[in-house]
Amino acid sequence: MSVSAKPIRIVLAEDEPMIALAYQHALTYHGFNVTVAKDGKEALAIIEKERPHLLLLDVIMPHMNGIEVLEILRNNPELEKLSVIMLTNLGQPSDAEHVEKLGAKAYLIKANLSLEDLVRHISDALKDIPSL
Amino acid sequence: MQLIHPDDREKVGSIINEAYQTKQSFEFEHRIVLPNKKIRILHGKGKVISDEAGNVKAMLGTSQDITERKKADQALHRSDERFRAVSAATSDVVYDIDLQTNTMWFNDALNTEYNYPQRRTLYTPDWRLNHIHADDRERVKASIEALLDRQDKTWVSEYRFRLHDGTYIDIRDRAFVLRDTDRKPIRIIGSMLDISQQKELERAKDKFISLVSHQLRTPLTSMRLLTEMLSSGYAEELTVSQHDYVQKIESSTVRMIHLVNEILGVSSIETGRLNVRPTETDVCALIQTQIDEITPLAEQRVKITYTPDETARTVTVDPTLFSQIVHNLLTNAVRYTLRDGATIHVSFQKVREEYILTVQDHGIGIPMEAQPHIFNGFYRANNAIKARGDGTGLGLYLIRLILDMTGGKIWFKSQEGEGSTFYVSLPSCGMMNNQMNKAIIQKTQA
Numbered sequence: 057m058s059v060s061a062k063p064i065r066i067v068l069a070e071d072e073p074m075i076a077l078a079y080q081h082a083l084t085y086h087g088f089n090v091t092v093a094k095d096g097k098e099a100l101a102i103i104e105k106e107r108p109h110l111l112l113l114d115v116i117m118p119h120m121n122g123i124e125v126l127e128i129l130r131n132n133p134e135l136e137k138l139s140v141i142m143l144t145n146l147g148q149p150s151d152a153e154h155v156e157k158l159g160a161k162a163y164l165i166k167a168n169l170s171l172e173d174l175v176r177h178i179s180d181a182l183k184d185i186p187s188l
Numbered sequence: 189m190q191l192i193h194p195d196d197r198e199k200v201g202s203i204i205n206e207a208y209q210t211k212q213s214f215e216f217e218h219r220i221v222l223p224n225k226k227i228r229i230l231h232g233k234g235k236v237i238s239d240e241a242g243n244v245k246a247m248l249g250t251s252q253d254i255t256e257r258k259k260a261d262q263a264l265h266r267s268d269e270r271f272r273a274v275s276a277a278t279s280d281v282v283y284d285i286d287l288q289t290n291t292m293w294f295n296d297a298l299n300t301e302y303n304y305p306q307r308r309t310l311y312t313p314d315w316r317l318n319h320i321h322a323d324d325r326e327r328v329k330a331s332i333e334a335l336l337d338r339q340d341k342t343w344v345s346e347y348r349f350r351l352h353d354g355t356y357i358d359i360r361d362r363a364f365v366l367r368d369t370d371r372k373p374i375r376i377i378g379s380m381l382d383i384s385q386q387k388e389l390e391r392a393k394d395k396f397i398s399l400v401s402h403q404l405r406t407p408l409t410s411m412r413l414l415t416e417m418l419s420s421g422y423a424e425e426l427t428v429s430q431h432d433y434v435q436k437i438e439s440s441t442v443r444m445i446h447l448v449n450e451i452l453g454v455s456s457i458e459t460g461r462l463n464v465r466p467t468e469t470d471v472c473a474l475i476q477t478q479i480d481e482i483t484p485l486a487e488q489r490v491k492i493t494y495t496p497d498e499t500a501r502t503v504t505v506d507p508t509l510f511s512q513i514v515h516n517l518l519t520n521a522v523r524y525t526l527r528d529g530a531t532i533h534v535s536f537q538k539v540r541e542e543y544i545l546t547v548q549d550h551g552i553g554i555p556m557e558a559q560p561h562i563f564n565g566f567y568r569a570n571n572a573i574k575a576r577g578d579g580t581g582l583g584l585y586l587i588r589l590i591l592d593m594t595g596g597k598i599w600f601k602s603q604e605g606e607g608s609t610f611y612v613s614l615p616s617c618g619m620m621n622n623q624m625n626k627a628i629i630q631k632t633q634a
Contacts, residue, residue, distance in 0.1 A: 072406055078413035085422055116402060145405035146398055153463075167405040167445045171416050 063089040064182065065108040069099035069125065070143070071117045075166065079112065082171040083178070096120025100128060103135060110181060113160075115144035126158050139181050143169075193219035193227065200232075208244060211236045217254070228255045281380040285313050287336075287373055292316060301382070303352035321348035321356055336373045341365055349380065358387040390459055397455050404448050411441045443578055450582040453512070454565060457589040464594055466504045466619045472496035474507060475536055475545075478514040486522045490549075494534040500543055504618030509590050516583040517547040517610050523576050524608075525551035543614045550607035559602065563588045571604065587612070595620035 066088050070076040080090045091106060093099035097119045103111065111129075115122040122142060129135045142155050142163045152163045161181040169177075192200055196218040207214040213235035219227050234249025275282040275295035281302060282295040291310035298304045320328055324347035335343045343363045348356040363378030415438040417423055419431060426434060456462045479492050486492065514534075521532045533548040554562060558569035565585040572579060584598075591598055595615050602608035 072410065074410035075406070075413060078410070078417055081417065081422060082413075145402045145409060165405075165449075166409045167412065168449070169409075171413060171420070171422075 063087060064110070065089045065091070065106055066110045066112060066178070067091050067093060067099060067102050067106060067108040068112045069093045069096065069117060069122065070112070070114045071095055072114075078171065079174065082175070086175055088178075094118075096122065096125045099125055103129070103138070109139065109185060110178065111138055111140045112178075113140055113142050115142060115146060123154065123158075126155065126160065130158050139185055141177060141181055191220040191222070193221055195219075204247070207234070207236055207247070211238050211242070211244065214249075228253055229258050230254065278379070280382075283316070283376075283378055283380070285376040285378075287375060302349075302357075305352075319350040321350065324348055332376075335363075335365065339371060343376075343378070346383070357382050358384045393455070394459055394461060397452065397459070401448070401452050405445065408441055408445050408448065412438065412445065415441060447580050450580050450586060453586050454582055454589065457586070457593060462593070464506050464509065464619060464621050466506050466594075466621060468502055469505050469507045469510065470501060471503045471505060471510065471536060471543075472498075472501045474505075474511055475514055475534060478511055478518055479534065482515070482518045482522055485519070489528045490522055490525045490530050490532055492518070492522075492532045492534060497535065497537045500536055500538045503543055503614070505614070506594070506619050509594065510619065513587050513590060513612060514545070514547075516587050517545075517612070520583055520610075521547050521549035521551065521608075523579070524572060525549050526575060527551075538616075541616045543616070543618070545612040545614075546609060548607070548609040553604040553606050553608055554600070554602040555604045559600075562600075563598070 064087075066083060068076060068079055068083075068090055070079065070092065071094050076092050076094075080092055083090045091102055091108070093102050095118045099111070099113070099117075100120070102108075113122040113125060122144070126140060126142070129138055129140070140160045142160045143166050144163070145166050155163045161184070162177055164174075164177060189197065189200075200216065200218050203214055203216050206212075213233070215231075215233040217229060217231050219229055221227055230251045231254045232249055232251045234247055236244055237246045237248060238244045272295075275297075278295070279297055279301055281297045284293040285291070286293075290312055292313050292315065293310055294304075296306075299306050317325060317329060328345055328347050331345055332343070341364060343361075343365070345361050347359055347361065349359045350356055360381045360383045361378055362381070363376050365373050366375040366377065367373050415434050418426060418434045419438055475494060476496070479494055483492065518532070518534070525532065527550065530550045532550075533546070535544075535546045537544055537546075552571050552575055554569055555571055558567075558571075561567045562569065563584050564581075566581040567585075568579055568581040587598055590596075591612065596619065597613045598610065600608055600610045
């Protein structure tokens with residue numbers, strides 16, 4: 057996967073700079089092409105432009121939170137199929153249910169996730185994309 | 189006349205005299221004194237028989253001992269008085285529903301506490317139902333109907349109730365059903381307690397927990413990821429000692445994350461925020477996953493044996509909560525087994541009407557004096573503290589909370605120095621939904 061001719065494009069929507077730094081660094085190391093968005097609005101703009109294969113979406117972000125972003129994506133016929141992994145440090149089971157209904161591939165607690173775990177979840181999510 | 193109580197003789201005499209004069213039928217009550225000095229109450233009635241000319245020919249009458257009935261009436265009167273006194277003294281709204289007339293009596297608190305005007309006529313059960321918040325109404329209605337259908341006597345429910353000014357308060361309603369000799373419900377007597385303040389505290393606690401959860405876990409996540417980058421070769425090569433230090437920081441960070449997670453897990457159950465979602469689950473696969481995950485921690489020091497039982501493969505459980513139970517038991521078994529080469533046995537079987545999960549170790553065991561306390565939050569036995577300084581004392585407590593909420597049980601056999609065997613049982617229907625939630629909240633608040 058990391059050596060495919062066209063690198064896999066991932067948009068990372070994460071407002072916490074240190075977490076964004078670590079994720080971006082590790083994913084780039086594994087051969088992914090990563091663009092970071094610092095809030096929900098910026099994420100939507102980048103997604104429109106870049107048409108990524110996968111979106112890593114934080115829940116608590118300024119301007120527009122991750123759940124709102126996901127709802128907008130699911131109502132856009134061109135983007136509704138985009139694979140999304142939700143990332144959060146909230147532990148609200150009700151959120152998890154809502155996000156499942158909106159078709160996110162996974163709802164992960166960031167604190168419980170090593171970089172290795174994250175890469176594994178991304179690989180699992182990419183397996184389900186038919187064009188890859 | 190001799191038997192009649194001296195104080196009643198005059199009254200009885202005058203009633204009979206009057207009847208004699210007016211030739212009307214008569215009725216009265218009086219006391220008599222028996223030869224053994226005991227006093228009884230009699231009810232007498234009679235009529236005067238006269239001829240055509242109007243001359244009295246006879247007086248016919250009967251007398252009945254009504255002492256017991258009088259006592260019962262007095263007792264009833266006293267108990268009614270007591271009910272009214274309690275109703276007047278309390279600030280709870282007390283009600284009494286007459287199911288035959290479909291009316292509902294309230295004490296004065298409906299006026300003094302909830303500001304509804306005093307009424308000459310009684311309220312109705314429908315009036316009360318219509319003042320329950322629309323989102324709660326159907327649930328309460330169904331629950332009252334179910335109560336009347338079942339043979340239960342008591343009922344507890346929580347709902348939002350509209351005050352006269354249109355605002356809502358949180359109510360805990362406890363009621364008691366009175367039934368006739370055919371077990372048909374005839375009255376519901378209950379009290380509506382204002383628990384708004386308590387609910388407000390719960391909401392504040394919820395908010396605080398989710399804030400802490402986010403604010404603590406975010407910097408911990410950064411620490412975890414950045415140390416992992418140092419130790420896993422994303423950065424420049426470290427010296428052996430640098431690598432060692434970084435790994436220690438990393439494992440401390442992960443420990444801190446576990447602690448925050450456990451506290452969050454416990455408080456989400458204690459505040460009733462956790463939703464149990466039982467689904468048909470391949471429990472054997474789930475147990476195997478937990479064993480696979482714990483094996484690196486066991487570092488080949490201990491061996492874990494598990495043979496799946498095909499008769500207990502698919503069971504209705506909440507997969508996350510069941511995994512948590514297995515994980516916590518396995519972690520304890522591995523952590524408190526210090527002898528290399530020891531074996532941990534895991535089994536999950538159907539035994540009669542229950543499913544039993546067993547985790548048996550040959551570790552340090554639980555000292556006798558610690559055994560009554562090990563399911564208490566933050567409690568750790570002395571030998572456990574000595575063996576492993578880094579436990580939280582929340583693992584078994586969390587299991588107990590989960591099982592309390594889902595209808596399961598946990599118990600153990602243990603001998604210090606020999607090892608421990610933990611048993612978890614689930615009813616044959618598997619994990620139940622969080623029906624017990626409120627009971628737990630009340631228990632923890634108490």
